[in-house]
Amino acid sequence: MQQSLASLEAEGLQAFVIADDVCSDIQRAATVIDWTREPWLLLVRAGDELAPGAAALYREAIAGTSADVVYADDDTLGLLGQRKSPYFKPSWNAELYQHYDYLRGACILRVHEDDVTDAAEAQDWVKALTERAIAARKSAHHVKAVLHHRRSRIVPDLPPKALEIARDLPSLSVIIPTRNRADLLSKCIEGLQATRYPSLDVVVVDNDSDEPAALELLEALQSRGVRVLRHPGAFNYSAINNRAVDEARGELICLLNNDIEVLEPDWLEIMATQAMRDDVGAVGAKLLYPDGRLQHAGVVIGVGNAAGHAHRFLRPTDEGYFFRHSLPQYVSAVTDACLVVRRDRVGAAGGVAPDGVPVAFNDVDLCMKLNELGWQSLFEPRAVLIHHESVSRGHDHDPVGAARFEGELAALQRRWKTDCIVDPYHHPQLSRASEQFAVFV
Numbered sequence: 001m002q003q004s005l006a007s008l009e010a011e012g013l014q015a016f017v018i019a020d021d022v023c024s025d026i027q028r029a030a031t032v033i034d035w036t037r038e039p040w041l042l043l044v045r046a047g048d049e050l051a052p053g054a055a056a057l058y059r060e061a062i063a064g065t066s067a068d069v070v071y072a073d074d075d076t077l078g079l080l081g082q083r084k085s086p087y088f089k090p091s092w093n094a095e096l097y098q099h100y101d102y103l104r105g106a107c108i109l110r111v112h113e114d115d116v117t118d119a120a121e122a123q124d125w126v127k128a129l130t131e132r133a134i135a136a137r138k139s140a141h142h143v144k145a146v147l148h149h150r151r152s153r154i155v156p157d158l159p160p161k162a163l164e165i166a167r168d169l170p171s172l173s174v175i176i177p178t179r180n181r182a183d184l185l186s187k188c189i190e191g192l193q194a195t196r197y198p199s200l201d202v203v204v205v206d207n208d209s210d211e212p213a214a215l216e217l218l219e220a221l222q223s224r225g226v227r228v229l230r231h232p233g234a235f236n237y238s239a240i241n242n243r244a245v246d247e248a249r250g251e252l253i254c255l256l257n258n259d260i261e262v263l264e265p266d267w268l269e270i271m272a273t274q275a276m277r278d279d280v281g282a283v284g285a286k287l288l289y290p291d292g293r294l295q296h297a298g299v300v301i302g303v304g305n306a307a308g309h310a311h312r313f314l315r316p317t318d319e320g321y322f323f324r325h326s327l328p329q330y331v332s333a334v335t336d337a338c339l340v341v342r343r344d345r346v347g348a349a350g351g352v353a354p355d356g357v358p359v360a361f362n363d364v365d366l367c368m369k370l371n372e373l374g375w376q377s378l379f380e381p382r383a384v385l386i387h388h389e390s391v392s393r394g395h396d397h398d399p400v401g402a403a404r405f406e407g408e409l410a411a412l413q414r415r416w417k418t419d420c421i422v423d424p425y426h427h428p429q430l431s432r433a434s435e436q437f438a439v440f441v
Helices: 002-010 023-032 054-063 113-119 125-137 182-193 212-223 237-247 267-275 343-348 362-372 399-416
Strands: 040-042 069-077 083-087 107-110 141-150 172-178 200-206 227-230 252-256 260-262 280-288 294-296 299-301 307-309 329-331 338-342 376-387
Touching: 023 113, 040 054, 054 069, 054 107, 054 141, 069 125, 107 125, 113 125, 172 182, 172 237, 172 267, 182 200, 182 212, 182 260, 200 212, 200 237, 212 227, 227 237, 237 343, 237 362, 252 267, 252 343, 267 280, 267 338, 267 376, 280 362, 294 307, 299 362, 338 343, 338 362, 338 376, 362 376, 362 399
Parallel strands: 069 141, 172 200, 172 252, 200 227, 280 376
Antiparallel strands: 040 107, 069 083, 069 107, 252 338, 260 376, 280 294, 280 338, 299 307, 329 376
């Protein structure tokens, strides 16, 4: 306690000590604050300390924001006072906050006396007061600096496996580009047949398959009600998907690679439920490599000066970076290896990367356009599938493929400045060379 008070005094801040579970103490604190000065409240746990200069940085942030919540990065203090485990936080992420209160103990609030007295009645008055402040502006402002040294942090609230599925889910078209590899497509279709969804339209777009097994499978699929579109010529993922979207019957679109393997029957209901939200554009799933490691948990803009898959190669049970790979959250983009989005929103965005990125980064381009239109990309970890990454098409190691990739990378960098911007859900103190949220040392 004395260390906390000393750090507050060093910053020139007035302190009031209360028992945080005593309603009368909280209400009494509200009566001694001079509300005419429109103060900001800093809620500090006993034992926590402010970094030198924290008050000045908070005051600077207050002057430059209309938000009623300003939060900062933090770290923890060891038994000998050593600093460790820094948390370099994302910009305001309302979806992530629902599962991990990363503001608590590291933020300041602009509230009113009645907010404090009313929140005192709540079971968790700190969260209630914080949420009142957030609700006023629907946002919070982030100071990208470690201003709090903590004795402990709360742990994330890992979501239950079940998500309440929306009633009356709309019709949905699944679009699967394919070329040969009947074994992969057969496994993918088998998973779709076991998938639980009320109204499903499956569209397979064939790009010049010539292997007998693949041609036989495509013919068999048509006899079973699967629509097969022929799309000859050079592989152009964007053109294939745009054509299929035009011919799709569903209100929702699922872009699905032919090398996706379904694990549970509820994955599509989960993603469709999230895609129908007013605030959401593209919804991406948690994708695993066949060995169980993470292949996709959202996309981070700027990694590799392009875009990288967040938390790649982690085991799902690993803590990783503050369990971020296990929590629903807004992200800048998701992979179209398995992506669900409303069809009308694809149209509003101008389609799937109509120019410049025929193969690589078309998903990033679509998501960024949707984000600009106010429909944020969402990572949904409760939809889990296996992705045999690039097994069907292969990687771009040949000279022609490598040259095409370089051109697409250049187009992405021109359009979205991925070689210089910092993803708002990443952080300048996290390495652009790592997909695993590695901290600069």
